[in-house]
Amino acid sequence: MEASVIALFLVAGLASLFMSWVIGAGSSGATPFAPAVGANAVSTMRAAFVVGIFGFAGAVVQGSNVSEAVGRGLVDGVSLPVTGVIVVLAIGAGLMAIGITTGYPIATAFTVTGSVVGVGLALGGSPAWGKYAEIGAVWVATPFVGGGLAYGIASVLPREDVPERYSVASLAGLVGAVLANVQFAYLGPGGAAGSLVGVIQRQLPVTGLSVAVSSTAVLALAVGGLVSWDVRRDPSGGLRRVLLALGSLVAFSAGGSQVGLAVGPLLPLLDTVDVVPVTAVLVGGGAGILVGSWTGAPRMIKSLAQDYSSLGPRRSIAALVPSFLIAQTAVLLGVPVSFNEIVVSAIIGSGAAVGGRDAVSTRKILVTVGAWAGSFALAFVLGYGVAMAAL
Known part of the structure; x- marks a missing residue:
């Protein structure tokens, strides 16, 4: 391989690492634990440490789906060259860095998706309309689904006729049921992806839907029962521990989702060299997220926690x-999604349940949505224009 090509590959790898760092240092590394810090459930530095660990773990064991979608599923009929990958990552990371510096809520998912599509189409690729419809549906539905669920939960938790040892335990059981069926790398046969329910099924003499449902129910009841006992024994401490566990799971999910935005554009390059395994790329991306969470996220967490300080453990x-x-x-669908959009929508929903419409700033919502849409459009235009001019 020529020295110039090797140099381009190294530049692409460094751009991917920088993008990973930006993701860890930005909202994706800060939002999972900002509500917990705002509720005084954990210190800022400890939150940054934990979110880095769980973000790394999520990137390694759940990052393949979104990485595959970003790297190979957004444009048909073309594979991004090394220079195209560098352009994509430079645009995405640059816009994110501007957002962090100026305080505008620019979302990584929108910038990377827009730049990949722009560069790919400029190079002669065909639109992947089916994937675009799937991505658009998730992006549009997220504020309504997330905000609506948060509104409903926040409306129930403070009610005196619904004891928290039941309401919070039910939520924990629901989360446990989902977690039992989530696909993790290496849990399936032969080291493939698999779920905890799948592991249980392989240990039993019978299989089928009834076994999967029964296994899920048992795990959900176990989690819910444990949380119910803890909340009854220590109400304030139990809520705090539930909040910390949820923050850890959201950080894990953030790693599994957001690492694809950093390393996904590299996947077409692996097809040409066939030397570096995808797992190694995910580990590298996870390491970048971890370092970003430890070095850059504390400041963001502290800033966001001030906005979330009025939430309290229940609304969090x-x-x-x-x-x-x-x-x-x-993650299951392989759709790049913005954690800014997810968490902000949920916080708006929980705030509206407690404070009514007065607790929601219409202007702030419009500015945020405008920044999301604008970042996607700008990334697309920059990607298309640079690719047409230089590639």
């Missing part, structure tokens, strides 16, 4: 449960 739980569910749905 109401925001994090739908955030986890939506994030895992996106």
Whole structure:
């Protein structure tokens, strides 16, 4: 391989690492634990440490679906060259860095998706309309589903006629049921992806839908029963521990979702060299997220926690449960999704349940949505224009 080609590959790898760092240092590394810090459930530095660990774990064991979609599923009939990958990552990371510096809520999922599509179409690729419809449906539905679920949960948790040892335990059981069926790398036969329910099924003499449902129910009841006992024994401490567990799961989901935005564009390059395995790329992306969470996220967490300080543990739980569910749905479908969009929508929903319409700033919502749409459009135009001019 020529030295110039090797140099381009190294530049692409460094751009991917920088994107991973930006993801860890930005909202994806900060939002999972900002509600917990705002509720005084954990310190800022400890939150950054934990979110880095769980983000790394999620990237390694759940990052393949979104990475595959970003790298090979957004444009048909063309594979991005090394220079195209560098352009995509430079645009995405550059716009994210501008957002972090200026405080505008620019979402990584929108910038990377827009730039990949723009560069790919400029190079002669065909639109992947089916994938675009799937992505658009998730992006449009997220604020309504996340906000609606958060509104419903936040409306129930403070009610005196619904004891928290039942309501919070039911939510924990739901999360446990979903987690039992989530696909993790290496849990399936022969080291393939598989679920905890699948592991249980392989240990039993019988299989089938009834066994899967029964296994899921048992795991959900076990989680719900444990949380119910803990909340009854120590109400405030139990809520705090549930909040920390949810923050960890959301951080894990963030790693599994967001790492694809950093390493996904590299996947077409692996087809040409066939030397570096996908797992190694995911580990590298996860490491970048971890370092970004440890070095850059504390400042963002502290800033966001001030906005979330009025949430309290109940509203924070109401925001994090739908955030986890939506994030895992996106990972399952292989859809790049913005954690800014997920968590902000859930917080708006939980806030509206407690404070009514006065607790929701219409202007702030419009600015945020405008920044999301604008970042996608700008990334697409920049990607298309640079590719047409230089590639």
